[in-house]
Amino acid sequence: MKSEVVVETRNLSMYFGGVKxxxxxxxxxxxxxLRCLIGPNGAGKSTFFKCLTGQLVPTSGDVIIRDxxxxxxxxxxIARLGVGIKTQVPNVxxxxxxxxxxxxxxxxxxxxxxARTLTGETIERLKLGDIRNEPVGRLxxxxxxxxxxxxxxxxxxxxxxxxxxAAGMTHEETERTAELIREIxxxxxxIVVEHDMQFIRMISxxxxxxxxxxxxxxxxxxxxxxxxxxREVYLGHGNA
Amino acid sequence: MNWSRENRxxxxxxxxxxxxxxxxxxxxxxxTIINLSTAIALAILALSLGLIWGYGGILCFGQTAFFGIxxxxxxxxxxxxGGSSWAILLAILAAAAFAAVLGYFMFYGRVSDxxxxxxxxxxxxxxxxxxxxxxxxxxKIGNALLGGFNGVNSPPxxxxxxxxxxxxxxxxxxxxxxxxxIGYVLCAWLVQTHFGxxxxxxxxxxLRAELIGYDTRLxxxxxxxxxxxxxxxxxxxFCNGVGRITPDVFxxxxxxxxxxxxxxGGRGTLVGPVLGSFALFYLTTWLGxxxxxxxNLVLGLILIVFVLAVPKxxxxxxxxxxxxxxxxxxxxxxxxxVRRRRGxxxxxxxxxxEK
Ligand SMILES: Nc1ncnc2c1ncn2[C@@H]1O[C@H](COP(=O)(O)OP(=O)(O)OP(=O)(O)O)[C@@H](O)[C@H]1O
Ligand SMILES: [Mg+2]
Numbered sequence: 001m002k003s004e005v006v007v008e009t010r011n012l013s014m015y016f017g018g019v020k021x022x023x024x025x026x027x028x029x030x031x032x033x034l035r036c037l038i039g040p041n042g043a044g045k046s047t048f049f050k051c052l053t054g055q056l057v058p059t060s061g062d063v064i065i066r067d068x069x070x071x072x073x074x075x076x077x078i079a080r081l082g083v084g085i086k087t088q089v090p091n092v093x094x095x096x097x098x099x100x101x102x103x104x105x106x107x108x109x110x111x112x113x114x115a116r117t118l119t120g121e122t123i124e125r126l127k128l129g130d131i132r133n134e135p136v137g138r139l140x141x142x143x144x145x146x147x148x149x150x151x152x153x154x155x156x157x158x159x160x161x162x163x164x165x166a167a168g169m170t171h172e173e174t175e176r177t178a179e180l181i182r183e184i185x186x187x188x189x190x191i192v193v194e195h196d197m198q199f200i201r202m203i204s205x206x207x208x209x210x211x212x213x214x215x216x217x218x219x220x221x222x223x224x225x226x227x228x229x230x231r232e233v234y235l236g237h238g239n240a
Numbered sequence: 241m242n243w244s245r246e247n248r249x250x251x252x253x254x255x256x257x258x259x260x261x262x263x264x265x266x267x268x269x270x271x272t273i274i275n276l277s278t279a280i281a282l283a284i285l286a287l288s289l290g291l292i293w294g295y296g297g298i299l300c301f302g303q304t305a306f307f308g309i310x311x312x313x314x315x316x317x318x319x320x321x322g323g324s325s326w327a328i329l330l331a332i333l334a335a336a337a338f339a340a341v342l343g344y345f346m347f348y349g350r351v352s353d354x355x356x357x358x359x360x361x362x363x364x365x366x367x368x369x370x371x372x373x374x375x376x377x378x379x380k381i382g383n384a385l386l387g388g389f390n391g392v393n394s395p396p397x398x399x400x401x402x403x404x405x406x407x408x409x410x411x412x413x414x415x416x417x418x419x420x421x422i423g424y425v426l427c428a429w430l431v432q433t434h435f436g437x438x439x440x441x442x443x444x445x446x447l448r449a450e451l452i453g454y455d456t457r458l459x460x461x462x463x464x465x466x467x468x469x470x471x472x473x474x475x476x477x478f479c480n481g482v483g484r485i486t487p488d489v490f491x492x493x494x495x496x497x498x499x500x501x502x503x504x505g506g507r508g509t510l511v512g513p514v515l516g517s518f519a520l521f522y523l524t525t526w527l528g529x530x531x532x533x534x535x536n537l538v539l540g541l542i543l544i545v546f547v548l549a550v551p552k553x554x555x556x557x558x559x560x561x562x563x564x565x566x567x568x569x570x571x572x573x574x575x576x577x578v579r580r581r582r583g584x585x586x587x588x589x590x591x592x593x594e595k
Contacts, residue, residue: 085451
């Protein structure tokens with residue numbers, strides 16, 4: 001028996017003037033799945049992602065999350081469904097401490113005592129204990145990404161959407177992030193946008209390849225990487 | 241709730257304010273005390289802008305609009321009611337309601353920061369030119385003649401209980417200080433609450449605040465409305481200190497002045513803007529008595545110097561110096577300890593060697 005579809009897009013399109021960044025995409029994600037979105041630069045992954053998370057209002061088509069029509073909703077309305085979101089460009093509260101960043105996310109969903117313990121646990125889990133009182137603006141890139149992940153985790157979402165969570169990380173940091181993602185996937189359904197093929201091999205069962213705003217192929221990593229069209233798309237763009 | 245360093249400072253500030261309130265009337269001349277009520281009223285305005293801009297990141301170039309509306313609403317209501325208690329309440333509500341309506345259109349319309357500054361300034365200047373045109377006898381609200389650019393005489397505050405004795409001008413000083421201190425305590429409390437911390441988070445990164453599920457429009461609206469109410473309360477003290485209210489409260493000079501106080505005093509603190517307003521009030525008063533240099537020129541220079549050289553403002557700059565100095569001191573102390581320990585260790589080793 002297959003589990004239920006929790007994220008669905010129907011003919012989702014996002015046009016910027018003449019640029020068809022996302023073009024009539026039909027996408028399905030089942031409960032507890034961990035799906036990777038890959039594709040060359042400019043394939044439309046982030047635009048698709050932004051339509052899912054309410055950062056962009058699609059030109060046409062629908063986004064359905066569980067029974068909720070999320071089309072054209074605001075980010076906080078999507079988040080309120082229990083969705084945790086990490087953007088491609090890190091969005092953190094630079095002037096505030098690591099602790100404050102994570103507390104703000106935990107406190108959104110829980111009373112003060114629970115938020116405090118949850119913040120502590122999240123800091124432990126992400127190994128941010130030594131820098132808990134540092135302003136996030138002063139941290140290294142990889143650590144900032146983890147703080148952002150921490151904010152996602154601290155809200156205990158059932159659906160987690162991550163846009164390039166390992167971008168700009170060292171090899172060790174990338175491995176640790178992959179481990180974290182597998183951990184998060186124990187409790188949550190996930191979509192992860194990534195460039196790094198090796199990283200995807202570390203985490204994923206199923207991959208969706210984007211190309212020029214459309215889904216090119218959707219299968220396991222082995223099948224996808226053997227597919228001649230995928231090779232062409234990537235080589236054509238001088239990537240991977 | 242732990243008694244943090246910040247709260248200790250806040251307690252010191254409140255204690256200083258209370259001491260000043262009690263001591264000043266016996267130490268200063270009557271004229272100075274009366275003059276002080278105007279400075280206090282402006283300090284309350286500074287506090288309100290320090291709250292919404294310094295903590296909420298809302299750049300309001302027309303905070304004087306709410307201040308002026310508070311003053312006008314108080315005056316008109318007090319003339320009509322023949323007493324001040326309801327007029328005070330009405331004035332604060334009017335200022336808050338005006339801020340709420342204006343804020344609703346700006347925040348729910350997703351106006352960008354720059355346009356927000358332009359809109360708030362424009363609204364203030366519109367109030368200025370509208371009220372200047374109200375000099376005819378037909379511009380009357382109840383019994384209150386608006387009086388055009390001459391403005392309206394403000395009835396004095398009176399005791400809220402029988403025999404409803406009107407307060408003397410020197411008593412306005414006490415009321416003003418009470419409003420300033422209570423306003424400060426409320427704002428300081430507010431910025432520590434969950435609400436206040438979210439407001440700061442929105443200042444830092446609005447998109448992230450939305451992505452973790454906060455409706456940022458609502459938070460900004462509520463903060464802006466509270467700021468309007470505080471400014472309105474300042475307006476009540478202002479028209480009582482001066483004895484009248486004129487459209488000049490809405491002019492460009494005053495709205496720019498409020499921004500300069502906050503820049504000089506520092507964003508992200510509440511006391512900074514208050515000190516900034518006092519400092520500039522006395523500086524401009526003093527310059528006025530000298531009569532040799534142009535006030536605007538000096539204010540412009542101060543603004544440029546601060547933006548270029550002390551962009552964080554006086555108080556935050558001072559605090560970070562203080563922190564650095566403290567860090568250095570504690571580091572030296574730690575080093576000393578380590579050295580001492582090492583010294584002791586090597587002595588022990590020597591002793592062991594001798595054996
Ligand atoms: N706000 C925008 N306005 C105009 N064009 C846009 C906008 N955002 C994205 N685009 C265009 O849409 C296309 C898809 O961009 P998108 O950022 O979704 O790609 P991506 O797959 O995430 O790429 P990358 O791997 O580099 O992150 C690109 O051609 C891009 O130039
Ligand atoms: Mg992208």
